[in-house]
Amino acid sequence: QPCLQSKRREQAPDFLVPGIQTTMAAQYLGEPRTSHGLAYLGDSQLRLVLVGKTGAGKSATGNSILREKVFQSISSPVSITKHCEKRNGTWRGREVVVVDTPGLFDTDIPDAETLKEITRCMLLTSPGPHALLLVIPLGPYTLEDQKATEKILTMFGERAREHMILLFTRKDDLGDMDFHDYLEHAPTAIQDLICKFRDRYCVYNSKATGAEQENQREQLLALVQDVVDKCNGRYYTNSLYQKTEEEIQKQTQVLLENYRAELEKAKAQIKQEFEEEIRKLKDELEQQKRKVQMERQLAEREAHWVSRQQTARDDVLSQNEILETIFTLLRVASFVFSLFRD
Ligand SMILES: Nc1nc2c(ncn2[C@@H]2O[C@H](COP(=O)(O)OP(=O)(O)OP(=O)(O)O)[C@@H](O)[C@H]2O)c(=O)[nH]1
Known part of the structure; x- marks a missing residue:
């Protein structure tokens, strides 16, 4: 793979003055402070x-x-995506979950907002993402762009970076030019990124259609699979993701118990109503008919319960309360962790 520059010593960029946003967000996304094993x-x-x-x-x-226009995408100087959004598709029989984020690391986004969105992102990707796609458009690469990229790379720790893929959009702007020819004249910062990511990059035309679209999608998802394989089949996680997952599971459990209680109540009511009616009936055939009706209604209730059981986790995730709970939980956790910082 092209590595056009001799590898320079990686330095902490000077815009990263230790500040609350950088340190807190790094705790959210960076290296885990405790080791744990999830399956x-x-x-x-x-x-x-x-x-x-x-x-x-x-x-x-x-x-x-996702082969579908599910996220709003238009040309605009201001951020179009305001909150993290999750959508699903399939690839090789596997469910693909894509989380689109706002410009989380644009330098002018306030701290609290950024942290809230990072929390939302963690909720939507819990127990952890398999791959983080760092999207950079080909074309002019300003100092501000460079700073935003550096900020992202710094916030995600070394281990998260193993799951990161560099995705260059606007491949179509290259016209007939080969990407490697383009690289030779590309800004040094882009050449450095390629060196850093080695083979974990792809060049993409997000507006492509037909065979071009299918081929590049296949190549990208195969690259994701490759990255996952290199991480021994693991997704990225850390102790804060683990806390998030524990809370989601706890709340899902509570919701399931509520659903179960509702089911039992509804079933008891159906039984009571039918049994009262059956007792009053003299005709055995009529009694039998009512019994069949009762069984049908009970089965319908059970089926409804099964479908609610399947969506319980998503029901929890769609509530605003979980965002607030996790946000508070992670802020406390960040504070506690900050006590143990070197
Ligand atoms: N020609 C071309 N246009 C692209 C490509 N990728 C994105 N665009 C266009 O660039 C503009 C911005 O794309 P978005 O997908 O909305 O960018 P975003 O990063 O999601 O932006 P926010 O939602 O505001 O954070 C849109 O007009 C897209 O159609 C590409 O590969 N080629």
């Missing part, structure tokens, strides 16, 4: 997060991956 194998989903600056092409790429 990775047998995970049927492939969870992807699109990160990058406003207008980089995250939503357009998400739509392309």
Whole structure:
């Protein structure tokens, strides 16, 4: 793979003055402070997060991956995506979950807002994403763009970066030019990124259609699979993701118990009503008919319960309360962790 520059010593960029946003967000997304083992194998989903600056092409790429226009994608100088959004599709019989994010790391976004969205992103990708797609458009690469990229790379720790893929959008702007020819004249910062990511990059035309679209989608998802394989089939997780997952499971359990209680109540009511009616009936055939009706209604209730059981986790995730709970939980956790920082 092209590595056009001799590898320079990686330095902490100077815009990263230790500040609350950087330190807190790094605690959210960076290296885990405790080791733990979650079960990775047998995970049927492939969870992807699109990160990058406003207008980089995250939503357009998400739509392309899912083969459907599910995320709003238009040309605008201001951020179109306001909150993290999750949509699903399939690839090789596997469920693909794509989370589109707003320009989380645009330098002018306030702290509290950023942290709230990071929390939402963690909720939507819990127990952890398999791949983080860092979206950068080909074309002019300003100092501000460079800073935004550096900020993202710094916030996600070394281990999260193993799950990161560099995704260059606007491949169509290259016209007939080969990407490697383009690289030779590309800004040094882009050449450095390629060196850093080695083979974990792809060049994408998010507006492509037909065979071109299918081929590049296939190549991208195969690259994601490759990255996951290199991480021994694991998705990225850390102790804060684990806390998030524990809370989701706890709340899902509570919801399931509520659903179960509702089911039992509804079944008892159906039985009581039918049994009263059956007792009053003299005709055995009529009694039998009512019994059949009762069994049917009980079965319908059970089926309804099964479907609610299946959506319980999503029901929890769609409530605003969980966002607030996790946000508070993670803020407390960040504070506690900050006590143990070197
Ligand atoms: N020609 C071309 N246009 C693209 C490509 N990718 C994205 N765009 C366009 O770039 C503009 C911005 O794309 P979005 O997908 O909305 O960017 P975003 O990163 O999601 O932006 P926010 O939602 O504001 O954070 C849209 O007009 C897209 O159609 C690409 O590969 N080629």
